[in-house]
Amino acid sequence: xxxxxxxxxxxxxxxxxxxxKALALPPNFRFRLITFPLMLRVxxxxxxxxxxxxxxxxxxxxxxxxTELLAVGKIAASQTKFYLGFFCTTAxxxxxxxxxxxxxxxxxxxxxxxxFA
Amino acid sequence: MSWxxxxxxxxQLVDSFWITLSLWLLSSLIGLLVATGIAVMSVSKQLPIRWxxxxxxxxIRGTPLLVQIYILYYGVGNLIAQVPGIRSSFMWPxxxxxxxxxxxxxxxxxxxxxxxxxxxxIMNVPKGEIEAAKSLGLSKTHMWRLIILxxxxxxxxxxxxxxxxxxxxxxxxxxxxxVMDLLGMANYIRMQTFKIYEPLLAVAIVYVLLTFILTRGVxxxxxxxxx
Numbered sequence: 001x002x003x004x005x006x007x008x009x010x011x012x013x014x015x016x017x018x019x020x021k022a023l024a025l026p027p028n029f030r031f032r033l034i035t036f037p038l039m040l041r042v043x044x045x046x047x048x049x050x051x052x053x054x055x056x057x058x059x060x061x062x063x064x065x066x067t068e069l070l071a072v073g074k075i076a077a078s079q080t081k082f083y084l085g086f087f088c089t090t091a092x093x094x095x096x097x098x099x100x101x102x103x104x105x106x107x108x109x110x111x112x113x114x115x116f117a
Numbered sequence: 118m119s120w121x122x123x124x125x126x127x128x129q130l131v132d133s134f135w136i137t138l139s140l141w142l143l144s145s146l147i148g149l150l151v152a153t154g155i156a157v158m159s160v161s162k163q164l165p166i167r168w169x170x171x172x173x174x175x176x177i178r179g180t181p182l183l184v185q186i187y188i189l190y191y192g193v194g195n196l197i198a199q200v201p202g203i204r205s206s207f208m209w210p211x212x213x214x215x216x217x218x219x220x221x222x223x224x225x226x227x228x229x230x231x232x233x234x235x236x237x238x239i240m241n242v243p244k245g246e247i248e249a250a251k252s253l254g255l256s257k258t259h260m261w262r263l264i265i266l267x268x269x270x271x272x273x274x275x276x277x278x279x280x281x282x283x284x285x286x287x288x289x290x291x292x293x294x295x296v297m298d299l300l301g302m303a304n305y306i307r308m309q310t311f312k313i314y315e316p317l318l319a320v321a322i323v324y325v326l327l328t329f330i331l332t333r334g335v336x337x338x339x340x341x342x343x344x
Contacts, residue, residue: 052179059181063293070184077191084192091180091188098179 004046008039041112048105052098059094069093118315126306126319133302134323136216140288140298141327144220145281148227153266155232160239170232177229183290185226190218190294219291223284230280238273239265271342278335282328299323 012035020034062071070090077086159170177185197203197212211217242265250260270277292301303316 056179056181059183060290062183070181070187074187074191081195083195084188087184087188087192091184094181094184095176095179099175 001047001050004043004050005039008043008046009035011042012038037112041109041116044105044109044112048102048109051101051105055097055101056094122310122312123315123319126316129306130299130302130319130323133297133299136296137288137298138327140216140220140223140291140296141281141285144223144227144288145284148224148284149231149277151224151228152231152235155228156235156239156269157261159232159236174229174233174236177225178233182222182226182287183293186219186222186290186294189222190215194218215291215294215296219288219294219296223288223291226287227280227284230283231277234273234276234280235269238269238276241272242268274335274339274342278331278338281331281335285324285327285331 016034016038017030020030025033058068059070061068062074065071067075073086073090077083080086155170155173158166159174161167161170194212203209203212246264246268247260250264255263288298289300291298292304295301297305299320303320306316307313
């Protein structure tokens, strides 16, 4: 995430930062009003990737014993011997979460890109 | 931390090292072959073929690898075990072993991720080269085999190298379905000797070495095949 933000801050055009300094804005105003919105537009695809990968890595927590979605699915499947059904349902829930996150990220991306070509 | 015990761990990890290495290399190479097919299908002009390829990529990339491994090993494995007479057949030692299910899951996962990378690379092949190939009268097969695919591999080489490193770390998940790979052996040693840090540290060192070798290999290939 740090790498994504660092690349995005570097990608903000220098002229914009210099114009903000020429207007004598204090540093936190400069960051909040000028740099941050422009940086967010560049950083959003990277953040979307990291979000999706964190969503899928959350299933690994089941290996160390914490009962999350996959662990509950495994317990249910081993109780009823209905392995394929429960694991496919778990996969469909993860897929639905991934598709909804992708759609939400594309909405935010369209909003942030609304002045650019 | 006793050094004798730590250095004496490495000979015990040799067999599991071969299992990890074979899982990683086989799934990388076969997955790359399947990924080429998926990528070619995903830029096809016919809509159903494109939908199949894009649907495959979206589904496999949207679900966690651990869930896919469980579906194959517990789900499909259970179905196979219920086939009458399978336990006495000659295929049973293969179908019972978790290694092949983990290999299949890793091949499918590598095919989806590498297919997405190759799809982007194929779309970034310069149009001038394709037009030159068409003006020379090359058939579609020749155009794909001689112009588009080599160029796409060169464009996608850094991303494919990164994907291979991610695949090496994903082979660890095979230890959850009773495959005795490096992490499986480390857990076994941990449970036998009650020493937690030494086995895990040894296994981490082996993974770092493998990643280092792969990164050097990809850098060498990049230098040779710069475009």
